[in-house]
Structure formats: structure tokens, C-alpha cells
Amino acid sequence: MRFARFKRGRCLKTVDSCFQDLKDSRLVEETFTVDEVTDMLDGLQTVVHSEVESELINTTYTNVLLLRQLFSQAEKWYLRLQTDVSDLENRELLEQVAEFEKSEFTSSNKKPSADLIKPKLAPLNEGGSELLNKTVACLQEENEKLKARLRTIETQATAALDEKVKLEKSLKELQVIQGDQKGFIKSCITDANQDITELENKVATLKCQFEKTLNDATENQKFLEDNLVTTKHDLLKVQDQLSTAQKELEKKFQQTAAYRNMKEILSKKNEQIKDLRKKLAKYEPED
Known part of the structure; x- marks a missing residue:
């Protein structure tokens, strides 16, 4: 906004200087004929037309270079940008921009309204890429x-x-x-x-x-x-x-034979214990 305001002010000064030059160089007499006035206005029109056209072309090319920088950064980080050309002619949005410029660059201390305060974008060249952060988080x-x-x-x-x-x-x-x-x-x-x-x-x-x-x-x-x-x-x-x-x-x-032998020995021992218990029960008094 500051850059555009500066360019616009310089263009207006150039237009004003064209009129001032006309006044200083041609308006030296008290009366002029119709042809003389027409000739002066045609010359002024040519000069002003050339200056305004040059400034508009320069502004267009400047905007193209600015968009090129943004698109180059977006392409570097594989971002997909979407534009809506209809918003460029949205009267309400244009009025908000005008209000923002007025509140931002006037000499008064009036603060911009809450609706005009927008969040700033994180710079891509300082590691603020959301895609990179997501990739790191996934890893x-x-x-x-x-x-x-x-x-x-x-x-x-x-x-x-x-x-x-x-x-x-x-x-x-x-x-x-x-x-x-x-x-x-x-x-x-x-x-x-x-x-x-x-x-x-x-x-x-x-x-x-x-x-x-x-x-x-x-x-x-x-x-x-x-x-x-x-x-x-x-x-x-x-x-x-x-x-x-x-x-x-x-x-x-x-x-293994050892396992089978051990199993047979344990079975025989169990049978012997059972027989001994039966024999012992015959000699023990009943409760």
C-alpha cells in the first residue's frame, strides 16, 4: 500500500506539473481565440494521456512482478493458490481497502476497526510452510x-x-x-x-x-x-x-528311553504306595 500510494502521488504530481507548465508557458495573454484554446487543450491532453498511460502500464507490470514472486514461492513449496477475479471489482471489498488506507496513512491516531485487522501470512522463506511442518510431524x-x-x-x-x-x-x-x-x-x-x-x-x-x-x-x-x-x-x-x-x-x-523309563518307574512306585496303604489300613484301628 505504501509503494502504490507513493507511485500514485508521483503520478498526480506529474499531471499537476503538466497543467502548471501549460499555465506558465502558454497562459501569458489575457484573451485567446478558440483555435488557440483548442490547441492548448489538445497539447495538454496529449501530455496527460502519455503520462497516465505510462503510469498505468508501469503499475500493471509492477503487479505482475509482485504476483510472480508470490507464485514462485508457492511453487517452491508445492502450494496450490486459488484466485477469484470477481473480487477485484467487489465494491464492498474496495471500500474496505480504501478505509484501511485512510486509517493507516492519515496523520490522525485513529486505529483501524476490528473488521479491517487481518492475520498476517507467515513468510515462506523462514520455514513457515505448513506442508513442511506436516511432513516433519508425519516422519x-x-x-x-x-x-x-x-x-x-x-x-x-x-x-x-x-x-x-x-x-x-x-x-x-x-x-x-x-x-x-x-x-x-x-x-x-x-x-x-x-x-x-x-x-x-x-x-x-x-x-x-x-x-x-x-x-x-x-x-x-x-x-x-x-x-x-x-x-x-x-x-x-x-x-x-x-x-x-x-x-x-x-x-x-x-x-527318549529315559523319559519312558522314568514314567514306568513312577507308575510302579505309585502302585507300590497304593498296595502299602491298603496293607497298612488293615492294621490301623478305626476312628
């Missing part, structure tokens, strides 16, 4: 999800290690009870350790993949999503393999 949210997923996998890996400790303890107890099956049980332990070691390596690999995915999240969100799906499938496979290994270990243990 931060995705990072939080990946961190939570990583914590879940770490918990599952810890549970797998605890299960490994329990299996090793159970196998050691079986070694103490059945010494003659030591070689077979050692073989089972070795197989179990190998399976668990393989699972640990897979879990460690998955953990490294998740950490790498987490570090690269801000660079390529699409890559993170694809890697997350792949990692989920791998985790399901690992869980399925762990469950299968546990079932196979239990099945192998139940099929």
Missing part, C-alpha cells in the same frame, strides 16, 4: 512407531533368551536323573543350543535391520514402510521357527 510419528516396534522385538528376544535358560536347566536336570542317556541328552542340548543360537542370530539381525531402518526414516519414508513389512514377516517366521523348535524338542524328549 516423527513414524519414528515413534518404529521405536515402539523395536522395543517390542527386544522384549520378545529377551523372552526367547529366558526360554533358552529354562530349557538348559531342564536338560541339566534330566542329565542328573538319567546318566546312561547322557550322550543322547547332550546331543539334544547341542541341537537345542544350535537352534537357539540360530534364533538369536536372526533376532539380532532383525534388531540391526530395525535400527538401520529407524536411522534412515527421515531420508526415505517409503523405504521404511517396505522394510517394516519385510521385518514383520521375518519376525513371524522366527516366532514360528521358535515354536516349531520347542515342539520338536518336547517331542524328542518324550520319545
Whole structure:
């Protein structure tokens, strides 16, 4: 508004100077003929027409350059601008602009009305792009999800290690009870350790993949999503393999001769205890 007001004032001064030049240069006599007046007015018209036309053209080109700057910034941030040409001839809006100019540039201390106070736009070249802020927020949210997923996998890996400790303890107890099956049980332990070691390596690999995915999240969100799906499938496979290994270990243990012998011994001991109780009941007095 200040720039336009300055240009407008300069244009009016130019027009006034044209009239003043006419007065100073031509109006030196008291009387003029019709032809002389017509000639003076035609010359004044030509000068004023040229000045006004030049100023209007300059104003139009200035507005084009201003719009070009705004559109260039909008294109840089992938913004979609919409314009309504009909508003340019809206009398009510034009009157509001005139009132704003009057209240803004007059020498009085009158404050503009509340209706004329409009919120200012955040400058695009200072990081005020809403699109960029939304993108950063989405990436931060995705990072939080990946961190939570990583914590879940770490918990599952810890549970797998605890299960490994329990299996090793159970196998050691079986070694103490059945010494003659030591070689077979050692073989089972070795197989179990190998399976668990393989699972640990897979879990460690998955953990490294998740950490790498987490570090690269801000660079390529699409890559993170694809890697997350792949990692989920791998985790399901690992869980399925762990469950299968546990079932196979239990099945192998139940099929061992040590397990069957122990089961038969316990059955015989239970039968002997029942017989002893029956015999003892014959000699005990009734209550």
C-alpha cells in the first residue's frame, strides 16, 4: 500500500506539473481565440494521456512482478493458490481497502476497526510452510512407531533368551536323573543350543535391520514402510521357527528311553504306595 500510494502521488504530481507548465508557458495573454484554446487543450491532453498511460502500464507490470514472486514461492513449496477475479471489482471489498488506507496513512491516531485487522501470512522463506511442518510431524510419528516396534522385538528376544535358560536347566536336570542317556541328552542340548543360537542370530539381525531402518526414516519414508513389512514377516517366521523348535524338542524328549523309563518307574512306585496303604489300613484301628 505504501509503494502504490507513493507511485500514485508521483503520478498526480506529474499531471499537476503538466497543467502548471501549460499555465506558465502558454497562459501569458489575457484573451485567446478558440483555435488557440483548442490547441492548448489538445497539447495538454496529449501530455496527460502519455503520462497516465505510462503510469498505468508501469503499475500493471509492477503487479505482475509482485504476483510472480508470490507464485514462485508457492511453487517452491508445492502450494496450490486459488484466485477469484470477481473480487477485484467487489465494491464492498474496495471500500474496505480504501478505509484501511485512510486509517493507516492519515496523520490522525485513529486505529483501524476490528473488521479491517487481518492475520498476517507467515513468510515462506523462514520455514513457515505448513506442508513442511506436516511432513516433519508425519516422519516423527513414524519414528515413534518404529521405536515402539523395536522395543517390542527386544522384549520378545529377551523372552526367547529366558526360554533358552529354562530349557538348559531342564536338560541339566534330566542329565542328573538319567546318566546312561547322557550322550543322547547332550546331543539334544547341542541341537537345542544350535537352534537357539540360530534364533538369536536372526533376532539380532532383525534388531540391526530395525535400527538401520529407524536411522534412515527421515531420508526415505517409503523405504521404511517396505522394510517394516519385510521385518514383520521375518519376525513371524522366527516366532514360528521358535515354536516349531520347542515342539520338536518336547517331542524328542518324550520319545527318549529315559523319559519312558522314568514314567514306568513312577507308575510302579505309585502302585507300590497304593498296595502299602491298603496293607497298612488293615492294621490301623478305626476312628
